[in-house]
Amino acid sequence: xxxxxxxxxxxxxxxxxxxxxxxxxxxxxxxxxxxxxxxxxxxxxxxxxxxxxxxxxxxxxxxxxx
Numbered sequence: 051x052x053x054x055x056x057x058x059x060x061x062x063x064x065x066x067x068x069x070x071x072x073x074x075x076x077x078x079x080x081x082x083x084x085x086x087x088x089x090x091x092x093x094x095x096x097x098x099x100x101x102x103x104x105x106x107x108x109x110x111x112x113x114x115x116x
Contacts, residue, residue, distance in 0.1 A: 051107045055095035056082025071106055073098045 052064060054074040058081035064070035075097030079088060108114075 051103055051110065053095070053098050053103060055092065056080060071110065073102055073106060
C-alpha cells in the first residue's frame with residue numbers, strides 16, 4: 051500500500067495498481083512542487099487515515115473485515 055502525499059499520482063503511481071494500491075487525498079497545491087509544505091499540517095498526507103491504510107493492507111493479504 052502506497053501513501054502518496056504531494057506527488058502526481060497519475061504520473062508516479064506504481065505500474066501494477068492491483069498489487070500496489072495507492073491511497074491519497076486531494077489538496078489545493080496538488081501535485082506538489084514545494085520542497086516544504088506551504089500549508090499548515092501537511093493536509094495531503096494527514097488526510098489519509100491510518101485505518102484506511104490498515105484496511106487496504108489487510109485486504110491485500112486476503113484478511114476480511116469483521
